[in-house]
Amino acid sequence: MISTPDPLFGDKPVQSSLSQVETVCVHGYPKSATRPPMWEGFQIAHSKMVEAQTPGEIWVSGEFVIDEEDPRFTQVHLRIPPGAKLSDEVSEVFSWMNKNESTEHLACDLTAIAEVPDNDPAAHLIREYADVIYDSFTGHGEFGRKGFPILPLFPSP
DSSP states (O other), X not given: OOOOOOBTXXXXXXXXXXXXXXXXXXXXXXXXXXXXXXXXXXXXXXHHHHHTTOBSEEEEEEGGGBSOSSOSOEEEEEEEOTTOOOOHHHHHHHHHHXXXXXXXXXXXXXXXXXXXXXXXXXXXXXXXXXXXXXXXXXXXXXXXXXXXEEEEOBOOO
């Protein structure tokens, strides 16, 4: 039986910080050829979100958050809460994250979702998409689950 590498953040999502993710996922693997470029791509995405004062949080997953020397992919997901005001700058970041070119350029799989209130006609579709993202972020091995770090951005007004 093939063993599955251990998750670096346990089996449930956890609130984290930028420096903690860097320490665990990058500094913990000094010989890795893939982690530094993935981290550099993540930092570019993170900087864009911070500069735009994007409300919500960032989820980080993929092989980047398991105990593997050279992961093949990182998932980075921006989650904007319901009712958040989307400035032009935030809308630009949101669009940029959902472009294939951004993902290819940064060595990170980027996605973004703006949640809506439950009474919104599109709420069920957005919730379905959010559930698919959650499942892809937590799935690990044949039957296991992995945690992932959640980095807070700006609170919603």
